Amino acid sequence: MKLRLILFCYLFLFQSLAFGQTVLSGRILDEKGLPLPGVNVLLKGSYDGTTSGVEGEFEFSTEKSGMQVLVFRLMGFKTLEIPVAVEGETLQIPDQELRESITDISGVTISAGAMEASDEKKSVVLRPLDIVTTPSAVGDIVGALQTLPGTSAVGNDGRLFVRGGDASEVGIYIDGLRVANAYGTTAGNVPTRTRFNPNLFKGTFFSTGGYSAEYGQALSSALALNTKDLSIRDQGDLSLMSVGGGYSHTLANEEQSITLTGNYFDLSPYQGLVKQDFDFERAPFGWDLEVAAQKKLGKDGLLKVLGRTESGGMKIRQPEPGQEGAGALIDLRNQYSYAQSNWSKISPKGWTWFLGASISANSDEIAFDSIQTTRDNKLAHLKASTIRDFSDRVSMKLGVEHFINTYAEGLPLQGLERSFQDGQTYLYTEWDWYLSKKLVVRGGLRGGLSSLSEEKWLDPRVSFAYQVSKNGQVSLAAGKFSQAPLENYRVLNNELKNTQADHLILNYFWNKDGITFRAEAFHKEYAELIRFEGVPMAPVNLRNEGCGFARGFDLFFRDRQTLKNTDYWVTYSFVDSKRSFEQFTTQVQPGFAPKHNLSVVVKHFVTGLKSQLGASLAVNDGYAYTNPNLPGDMNSKTPGFQNLSLSWSYLPRPNLIIHGAITNVLGRENIFGYDFSATPNAQGVYESRAIGQPAPRFLFLGIFLTLSKDKNANQLNNL
Template identity: 65%
Template sequence: MNPRLLLFIILLLLQTQAYAQTTIQGKVLDEKGLPLPGTNIQLKGSYDGATSNQDGSYQFETAEVDAQVLIYKFLGFKTQELNISIKPNSNEIQPIYLIEEITEMNSVTISAGAMEASDERKSVILKPLDIVTTPSAMGDIMGAFQTLPGTSTVGNDGRLFVRGGDASEVGIYIDGMRVGNAYGTTAGNVPTRTRFNPNLFKGTFFSTGGYSAEYGQALSSALALNTKDLSIRSQGDLSIMSVGGGYSHTLANEKQSITASANYFNLAPYQGLIKQEIDFEAAPNGWDIEVAAQKKTGENGLLKIMARTESGGMQLWQPIPGSDRKVLVDLKNNYNYAQANWRTALKKDWTIFTGISYSKNLDKIAYDSLLIERRNELIHIKGTAIKDFSDRLSAKFGIEHFIHPFSEKLLNEGLGREFDDRETYLFTEWDFYFNKDLVFRGGLRGGASSVSNEEWLDPRFSVAYQLKDKGQLSLAAGSFHQLPVENFRVLNTNLQNSESNHLILNYLFTKEGFTFRAETFYKSYDQLVTFEGTLDNPQVLQNGGSGFAKGIDFFFRDRKTFKDTDYWITYSFVDSKRSFNKYQTEVQPSFAPKHNISVVVKHFVPSLKSLIGGSFAYNDGYSYTNPNMDNSEMNSKTKSFQNLSLSWSYLPKPNVIIHLACTNVLGRDNVFGYTFSPKANTDGIFESIPQGQIAPRFVFLGVFLTFSKDKTANQLNNL
């Protein structure tokens, strides 16, 4: 054969072979074996590929040969690469199963017992702005949370009571650090408030039970307050109020910010205009100074420091049942709080947190001729590490140590008693996402106390399942321990932990503008503190009490139906019985009304530049023991508690806010219980004094001015 012809034939065959097409085909499925239509399939480094059909199948041709890489991409699923070897003619690829990518926005969240108030989470119940615009709250964080499910309003106290538990059973944290004496010290029936300004915080996490293993020493609830990160601008804020005034100034840039504030309040001028039901010798008064600073460290770190000091007091004449005589109560309080914490993200998906906080509370109380000094300190040191092994598995590890000295003295008698506890805790918590619709969380917390010489272990778990477009279900259960309050422990340092076991079932439905939440729960109590005698003079203290609390909560919020209107409705039913304190039988506590209803409505009127609000609170009354009826405990109940509050916020200029609010507008005479004389009079009657409100109504007027370069900022920017 002609050599040139032979060469031509060989080259022609080689060229034909080079342009020969090979078929690639297969199928794309999800983890459940269901087809994923629309998946993009492509050979790496080429333009050859296809899109999967309705049944997940795909097919395309390519001229590539030998070892290649197939890339599978589908929105919401992890991109996957497959090594293949292309052979002549047809190549059947085994079915590929794509793994769903789990993110914060598309995954189910555990909602059993949990309510968040922040702008950063999707399952939000309240936002920070709601806290300061709730009419009945009067700017107090706890006042706003008393409109949420699971809480009870105890009007002569002011603290947070949750699901049959008293206020001491709620743990309060700032940036993960425990706060000692978070409420201001008070006397008589004068309700207290939280010490901290809501403008400090960017969000809150409120759990009515079944909460994370990170939190302990709280039988009923955990309230975590998260401070702001870097401030967005430099500005000054002036507050002129009917009860006092204050000023804060913020300096900020892209890497750091600092805010310093000073406030003073004195109710004497106000009480001079409004008649009070309580006979004050000196009206409640006080001052505070606070500094908060934030600084970026490196690419991912943030350091926060805050410090607060305050002083206050009051004097009032306390009546004695069955007598015309009154006793002068003189209260002085000094309080200091400081903390520093640092959080940063490290390589290999590690996040670490370290913090230290210090609380110091000093009360000086004069009760007639009795002089009492009570000192309470708390040092909290904490470190946590979070490891994200994948988008499906993450773990938290933590250690914390508390130094807790407490003392009280009778100054005239030269007597005193004290204890100095050291508490150490280890905890871990693991989150595992089976898929975006199902998550499991398991936790374990162990603790030890040097004073009670006791060790304990708390297992906790929760699970949540997404019901597609019909909401989600969550279940939580766990064990919780809490050491007795200090004024009991100092009398008997051998007192052990009280224990509670929680079981919670939750349903949550959210869509744009609507939130519906229903939750049922059961809590058992064991080893509650009991004593003989009275609360003022307890004797024979021991861990002899027990009890339970069960019930159901409903919460509905609507921000869409009515234009410029936002409202929420809460109903809580709590059936609580416990033997505790001086009670020998299981009774309904005075702080746990069975039926609690709250309605909050806010309407914005653009033409008036005004936000008009109203709130209504109701419960069916407070139980108490009436010695004039029979010998049984908690044999009576007060009439129902009702409180209608109204507010008006007016913005005449972008940097000026005028706020007017009034609680108990209708002037209802709410009674929270009765104080009885220890002995019957000559007619055999135990005389009593009602525990009521300090005044029929409380009216607040405030003007808030902001000074900044652009003249448009106001104090709402702080929220």
């Protein structure tokens, strides 16, 4: 009797409990409609839940009732939360779909035309340390970038030439703000360098085409340099070099840091030791002062300030072909200043904000024998932008910027001057859509207007990237790019319109365990290029009538894994470029665009010697030029260019670095073109003078000493 009573009570209580529960069931699928097993399914704020089965099915019971939140979680997928009304004995949940979660680590990235030089990116090509230790670069940012695909080494210039475009087609930015006159002023056929020290920067983004809508005023390429954030310690850095010296001092704490730097260079002592083909009456010299400061503002805000001023000059005689004597004396003096400040902040609601302003001011005084000329150029840039990640699949970039460009040139002895001022305003937006882990689409639009030419324009851009394997992806980029003509042309004709280029780029990128392979094909169409009669020094009838193209492919391979303590990369670029521009009435191969370009860089660290040994080789097939003794334009080509460079970096103590480099070790007589006489001689021949290197080789020796409480600190910590 007692047993029957117990069983009756148990069954009664069980049924009573069952009547107070609800059974939830359903299925969970992926984006393709396939079942997802192993998904954790639970009611938020409770322990009630289960795991989906092989067919994505799930079922569990709960005592909760009313409005609840049902949660679905699976590693690699975005967590899904849906509201449900829990009532009755059963609740059938409609089929639910989990979407893949896209992160910086797992997601595909746009790689067409883009190369990162930051060790914070998974698609590293060059780090800041690579830039300063590339033998042929001798510490110059552009010198290192000339070992990358798509670039051409033009030895008598020193600036960056990309895929059949001249150096003016490369836009240079620091922290997103445009830098005008980023190269030092120099005389004709005397190579120049970038003004800024690579130690300033934590990373470099170099695009050979198809770049972001954030950047404009560049037909070929965007070079974005990003300055360092807070410095990590107090230290002083002393540099003694074969061409000068400098000192840098940093004060830092957890909230702020400031670095003051001063440098002086003078090639006169070096010129006395190494014979130069150039006839310098005063070898190049100059000084610079620089300040870089950073300060944290609140939890997620950062303020940066950068200022630089410098002065320099040279005196050189340049003989004329077919004429006796030392030639005309060119006396050049340059003053340059650059200042910028920018503020960035990540807000709690997911917005990233940026405000920045910069100004570049360049002043040249150039005397050609008794003819005095002046040239002044100023560029102010104001910029505001924001980035918003609406989800892990949709991201927006939106910005507005304004440029004020003033330019003047004159003959002060004659009291003559001509000038212009132009205000340009831009709006741009760019959206990234991650359609899956394997596919991303980027669409951009950049619109601008000019007060000087009264021109308005709109440049659309689009990119696609698809992951074809675990380590490989393909990208496609296309877009329209606009750039105002050079200032010395616009001052002659204020109504000149933008020059234009259309880009189409197909890229394959593969990266695994320290090995990188990159292959890219490209096509550029130029329109509205500047044409004129006469010569570039005295152009007449300037107009937008030129056109042209550049097409080809690049190959890049880097291996930091196979050989112990060895890092090397190989680059090959083929560029087929022709354009009608300047004084050329037909499409010709520009003198700055060799067809075949090969570069090899090798670095090996020898632990026992505490040394890094480096070698770099640059080869191209020569430069086109016009020989007036033959019919046609650009009818001849120089012999091929070759430059083998070696370097040795030695660390005798942790805080002491001794670095030596020698370029063109084999002493090859590289020729970049010819100067011809304006009139033929008695035999009817235009006499010529080869444009070559100032000396067979360039030797550099530097001693870098770091002073700090941490005796192990050195300048490599900055890179």
